[in-house]
Amino acid sequence: MSDSPLTATRAPSSGFSLFYYASPQTFFPLAGKLLWPTWIIAIALTIAGLYTGFFIAPTDATQGDSYRIIFIHVPAAWMSMVVYLVMAFWCAVGLIFNTRLSFMMSSALAPTGAMWAFIALWTGALWGKPTWGTYWVWDARLTSELILFFLYCGYMALQAAIDDPRRADRAGALIAIVGAINVPIIYFSVKWWNTLHQGASVSLTQSPSMASTMLTGMLLMALAAWAYTIGVALVRVRAIMIERERNTDWVRQLGNAAQAGDSKA
Amino acid sequence: MKPRQKRFALIAVGVIALAGAATLVLTAFEDNMVFFFTPTQVAAREAPQGRTFRIGGMVEEGSLERGADGTSVKFLVTDTVNKIPVTYTGALPDLFKEGKGVVAQGKLNDGGVFAASEVLAKHDENYMPPEAAHALEQAKKAQGTVVQ
Numbered sequence: 001m002s003d004s005p006l007t008a009t010r011a012p013s014s015g016f017s018l019f020y021y022a023s024p025q026t027f028f029p030l031a032g033k034l035l036w037p038t039w040i041i042a043i044a045l046t047i048a049g050l051y052t053g054f055f056i057a058p059t060d061a062t063q064g065d066s067y068r069i070i071f072i073h074v075p076a077a078w079m080s081m082v083v084y085l086v087m088a089f090w091c092a093v094g095l096i097f098n099t100r101l102s103f104m105m106s107s108a109l110a111p112t113g114a115m116w117a118f119i120a121l122w123t124g125a126l127w128g129k130p131t132w133g134t135y136w137v138w139d140a141r142l143t144s145e146l147i148l149f150f151l152y153c154g155y156m157a158l159q160a161a162i163d164d165p166r167r168a169d170r171a172g173a174l175i176a177i178v179g180a181i182n183v184p185i186i187y188f189s190v191k192w193w194n195t196l197h198q199g200a201s202v203s204l205t206q207s208p209s210m211a212s213t214m215l216t217g218m219l220l221m222a223l224a225a226w227a228y229t230i231g232v233a234l235v236r237v238r239a240i241m242i243e244r245e246r247n248t249d250w251v252r253q254l255g256n257a258a259q260a261g262d263s264k265a
Numbered sequence: 266m267k268p269r270q271k272r273f274a275l276i277a278v279g280v281i282a283l284a285g286a287a288t289l290v291l292t293a294f295e296d297n298m299v300f301f302f303t304p305t306q307v308a309a310r311e312a313p314q315g316r317t318f319r320i321g322g323m324v325e326e327g328s329l330e331r332g333a334d335g336t337s338v339k340f341l342v343t344d345t346v347n348k349i350p351v352t353y354t355g356a357l358p359d360l361f362k363e364g365k366g367v368v369a370q371g372k373l374n375d376g377g378v379f380a381a382s383e384v385l386a387k388h389d390e391n392y393m394p395p396e397a398a399h400a401l402e403q404a405k406k407a408q409g410t411v412v413q
Contacts, residue, residue: 061398062360062388070392096272133358133385139300177280181287192291193298194321196368201390210392 024101024241025250031234038234042227049220057214069127070214074202075222077120079229080148081183083113087155088180091173101237103169104244106176107159108237112229114152121145132196140189141197144182151179165244301368304347312373320349320379321368321387329363342367342379349373353381360386 021027053071060067087106094102124142125135136142155175162168190199202208208215245251266274291298301321302312312318320342328341337354340363351369361367366387371380393401 058394058396060392061395062365063392067392092276095276096269098269131358131360131386131388133361134383137300137385140298177276178283180280181283185287185291194300194303196300196385196387198388198390201392209390211394211397214392 022099022101024104024245025248027101028238028241028250028254031238035231035234038227038231042224042231045220045224045227049217049224052213052220053217057217058211060214063131066127066130069123071217071221073120073123073127074218075225076116076123077145078222079225080113080116080120080145081186083109083116083229084148084151084176084183085180087113088176091169091176094169095173095177100244101241103165103173104237104240105233106172107169108233108240109229110152110156110159111236112232114149114156116225116229117145117149117152121149137196139195139197140193141186141195144186144189147182148179148186151175151182155179303344304342304349305344307349307373308347315372317370317372317382319368319370320351321366322349324361324363324365324367326363340367342369349379350377351379351381351384353384355384357384358386360388362386 021030049071053068057068057071059065087109090102090106090109093099094106121142124145128137129135155172158175159168159172162171189195190197201210202215202218210218242251242254301319304320304322306312307320312320322342322344325341325343325348328339330339332338332354336356337352338357339350339352341348342351343349351371353369353371361384366389368385368387369379369381370383370385373379
């Protein structure tokens with residue numbers, strides 16, 4: 001995608017092209033159409049996941065009912081890592097291809113990623129007190145997840161501090177790409193070093209070490225977290241698109257159409 | 266090379282260099298990254314001498330002794346090869362149990378006894394209903410009698 005001015009009325013080429021949706025004015029209506037299905041999936045999965053986790057899954061032999069915070073803690077921790085990698089990916093795409101939309105996607109994801117990291121840390125502290133006997137220790141897993149939270153905050157703060165969006169995007173991209181090194185460190189910390197945090201119960205290489213209904217609840221909640229993240233990122237990216245492109249024809253036409261709709265109603 | 270390919274190469278090289286640097290740093294600080302030392306490491310004098318550190322392992326079965334005052338305890342921390350006696354006064358976490366994981370912070374005194382100022386429970390990554398845990402224990406016991 002070059003910096004050449006884009007016309008508002010660009011028809012899709014004969015075949016389906018992934019790049020057709022790579023510009024804001026074509027992606028905006030698509031994102032709008034995807035919103036409702038995403039919300040419905042998110043709500044349905046959350047209800048199913050919480051019900052499985054709190055009513056169907058058995059109590060744990062060692063921890064009793066306090067383990068049930070896992071149904072929020074683990075999906076939040078997974079999402080905090082995944083969202084960061086997705087951000088770094090979009091930033092790299094933006095830097096390489098000079099696309100506007102990829103940087104907007106990254107900005108749209110950051111607050112949600114920060115929220116997941118915060119939830120993972122907070123629920124972890126609440127879980128640590130009754131089981132380990134402490135809210136917080138400076139072990140490799142907890143510390144690296146805290147660094148992830150700070151990386152999200154740093155990304156958002158840096159972007160907000162620079163007025164020129166193009167420069168803000170590039171500066172933020174540097175934090176996102178450099179910080180991505182931290183994600184594998186979080187993931188493997190419990191393998192590489194002695195930590196108070198236990199190892200992974202679910203991994204790609206081993207069969208899960210949990211009762212199957214517990215696992216079902218956790219995976220449902222993880223999918224719900226995915227759907228929520230996609231939904232909220234779409235809402236935010238639509239807002240960012242309109243704000244950044246407010247002086248372009250397609251946003252003006254959108255505004256005119258909305259006004260016409262209001263006067264009719 | 267097109268400018269686009271150049272940028273891709275630059276980012277790829279940057280990320281690889283960064284990953285290499287991170288690996289070197291983490292390897293260099295390996296000793297400072299450990300949260301606790303195992304009894305075997307302590308026996309090999311790898312643990313810091315004369316200052317506070319943490320030891321981790323299992324509470325040996327049958328080793329827990331409670332003092333007359335009701336708050337002081339003595340137990341052995343084992344990694345199945347070496348053992349270290351630990352003394353501690355204070356409240357223990359709910360998951361503290363014989364045969365389960367423990368991490369204790371304190372100092373090793375001259376007699377080789379670890380005087381702990383804080384005891385934390387370390388649990389494993391297995392989650393199962395009580396019935397399954399009971400069945401597992403029965404199976405282990407049955408196996409033990411066969412071996413004997």
